[in-house]
Amino acid sequence: MRRTFGFSALALLAAPALAALPAGTEAPLIKADGAFAGKPYAFDLKRELRSGPVVLYFFPKANTEGCDLEAHLFSEAMPQFKAAHARVIGMSADDNATLTTFSTAKCAGAFPVATATPEIRKAFDVDWKEHPGLTTRTTYVIEKGGIIVLVQDNLDATQHVAKALAVAEGLKRK
Helix, strand or coil: CCCCCCHHHHHCCCCCCCCCCCCCCECCCCEEEEEECCEEEEEEHHHHHCCCCEEEEECCCCCCHHHHHHHHHHHHHHHHHHHCCCEEEEEECCCHHHHHHHHHHCCCCCCCEEECCHHHHHHCCCECCCCCCCECCEEEEECCCCEEEEEEECCCCCCHHHHHHHHHHHHHHC
C-alpha cells in the first residue's frame, strides 16, 4: 500500500490544474531517451524515485523564450532541489538532438531532459490540443512512493520552479 501521509497539506500549494492526472494519483512509470549535460541519458522514473521525489516538468518547445527561462530557473535552483533530495527532469516533444544541445546551453548541465513520446504525453495528459506535437507546460512533483503530490498546469514559466521546490522541501521534512 502506498503512503499518502501529508498529501493534503502539500496539495494545497498546487494551483487548480487542467491535467488529467490530479494530485493523489499514481504516476505512470515511464522510460525515455534524453540528454544530461550533452551526453545520452536513459530516463527511468521508477529508478529515479528510488532516490527520492522527482520533479517531472513538461515544457512546450526547447529554444523558445518561456522554455529557456524555465530551464534557467530550474538550473539555478538545483542546489536547493538537491538539498531536498529531489531530482528534476525536463520533458518535451523535441527530438534527442535538440535536447542534447538544450541540456548544456539552457539547462547548464544541471539536470537531464528527455523526449516525451506520444505515449508519454498521453500517459501524463500533456498533449497541447491547440498546438499538436507540443506539450503543455505542466509540472508534476512525485513523491518517492510514486504518488503525484503537485500538479502545476499553466503557461507561466516563472511559477513552476518555486512551487515545485516548496513541495519538494515539504517532502524532505516528512
